[in-house]
Amino acid sequence: MKQANLELHVAVLLFGVTGLFGKLITASPLIIVFGRTASAAAIILLGLKICKVGLAASSKKSRFFMLLSGLVLMIHWVIFFYAIQLSTVAIGVIGFSTFPVFVTFLEPILFKQKLRNVDIASGVLVVVGLLLVVPGLSLSNSSTIGLLWAVFSGALYAVLALMNRRLVETNSFMLIAFYQHSTAALCLLPFMFVGGESLDLRTILLLVILGVVCTALPQSLFIKSLKFVKAQLASVVIGLESVYGIFFAALLLGEIPSLRTVAGAIVVLGAVILAMKAQSTPEHEIES
Numbered sequence: 272m273k274q275a276n277l278e279l280h281v282a283v284l285l286f287g288v289t290g291l292f293g294k295l296i297t298a299s300p301l302i303i304v305f306g307r308t309a310s311a312a313a314i315i316l317l318g319l320k321i322c323k324v325g326l327a328a329s330s331k332k333s334r335f336f337m338l339l340s341g342l343v344l345m346i347h348w349v350i351f352f353y354a355i356q357l358s359t360v361a362i363g364v365i366g367f368s369t370f371p372v373f374v375t376f377l378e379p380i381l382f383k384q385k386l387r388n389v390d391i392a393s394g395v396l397v398v399v400g401l402l403l404v405v406p407g408l409s410l411s412n413s414s415t416i417g418l419l420w421a422v423f424s425g426a427l428y429a430v431l432a433l434m435n436r437r438l439v440e441t442n443s444f445m446l447i448a449f450y451q452h453s454t455a456a457l458c459l460l461p462f463m464f465v466g467g468e469s470l471d472l473r474t475i476l477l478l479v480i481l482g483v484v485c486t487a488l489p490q491s492l493f494i495k496s497l498k499f500v501k502a503q504l505a506s507v508v509i510g511l512e513s514v515y516g517i518f519f520a521a522l523l524l525g526e527i528p529s530l531r532t533v534a535g536a537i538v539v540l541g542a543v544i545l546a547m548k549a550q551s552t553p554e555h556e557i558e559s
Contacts, residue, residue, distance in 0.1 A: 275499035282489035282496065283508050287515025290364045292481045293355030294524055296474055300352035304345060305459040306478025307486055312452035314487040319445055328450070329441040337447055340434045341454025347427035348455070350420050358417025360520035361528045365404050365536050366421020368513040371543045372397050373429030381433060389545065396542035403535030444494050452486075513540065 296303050319326065328334035355363035375390045401422065405415050438447050470478075513536060520526040528536070 272499050275496045278492040279496040279500050279508055280511075282492040283512050284515050285485050285489035285492075286509075287364070287512040288519055289481065289485045290351075290355055290360040290516045291519055291523060292477060292485070293352040293363065294360060294520075294526075296477050296481075298468055298470065298474055300349045300356065301459055301462045302468060302470070303352050303478065303481070304348040305456055305463060306475070307348065307482045308345070308452040308459070309456040310479045310482025311486040312449060312456055314483050315445055315449045315452060318487075318491070319449060322445070324443055324445060326446065326449070328446070333438060333442055334450070336434060336438060337442070337450035338454050340431055340438065340447070341451040342458060343427055343431045343434070344451045345455035345458050347424050347431060350427065351424040354417045354420035354424060356417075357420065358414040359526050359528075360524065361517045361526060361532055361536070362404060362414055362418050363421045364513040364516035365532070365539055366401070366418045367425045367428065368539060368543060369397050369401070369422055370425035370428040370432070371509075373426045374432055377429055377433060393542045393545045396545065397539055400535045400538030400542060403538060404532050405535075448487075448490060 292303065292307075293300075328337060351363065351367055354366060372393050375393060379385060379390075401418065405418050410416060435447060517528055517533075517536065521528065
């Protein structure tokens with residue numbers, strides 16, 4: 272149990288570092304995401320071969336949705352890194368961390384479940400938190416635009432999470448991850464020849480680290496930890512991703528968040544925890 276908890280926190284810590292690469296890598300979001308997905312797909316393919324897991328999906332329908340989810344993953348990550356380059360790591364990770372709230376609102380629509388008052392309350396809290404984070408309501412402010420893109424990135428990730436919920440019922444998670452990362456990399460491959468950007472050794476190394484250390488490795492640790500750690504606890508720990516991101520951005524990049532940004536982050540994190548706990552609590556217990 273202790274090892275599983277350690278693996279869970281290490282995974283979330285590595286996920287939290289991801290946002291820093293949007294500032295460390297001097298390349299377009301398209302190149303960043305291509306490098307990340309291509310290197311992650313290569314490592315996951317190696318893992319599939321070692322574990323002797325076949326590459327065939329459970330059905331044609333599953334294969335189609337795996338490919339479609341790879342497209343969603345690609346767009347989500349491109350937008351996420353674009354948001355960070357427009358604003359700061361703190362604003363980017365706070366905007367993205369709203370994705371569990373989107374899941375809370377989308378699940379009742381897609382799976383014909385009842386929307387509860389606690390779900391609405393979590394959504395209101397997110398809006399309040401984001402209003403604290405945003406420096407102004409003017410679209411001429413790059414940080415405001417960055418936050419909006421980051422929230423959109425979180426919404427796309429919520430869609431991806433719900434797609435994975437269906438796919439993982441009949442397919443291996445590693446197989447789903449391979450399809451998603453390889454699809455994203457292949458979709459971005461044509462852009463590598465038209466952008467005119469040249470990559471130096473430092474950029475290539477950072478892209479490989481991003482794909483292997485901050486993508487393939489934490490995904491494996493996270494899934495492995497779920498064998499012993501309850502999903503509810505894991506969901507709450509994921510909320511620490513934004514905290515780690517803000518901390519390392521301040522430590523390594525000198526991006527010190529304002530008190531208003533910190534206050535907004537706390538409100539958003541509280542809303543996320545509320546939404547996650549509501550998902551795991553029976554309706555009659557909430558009403559009582």
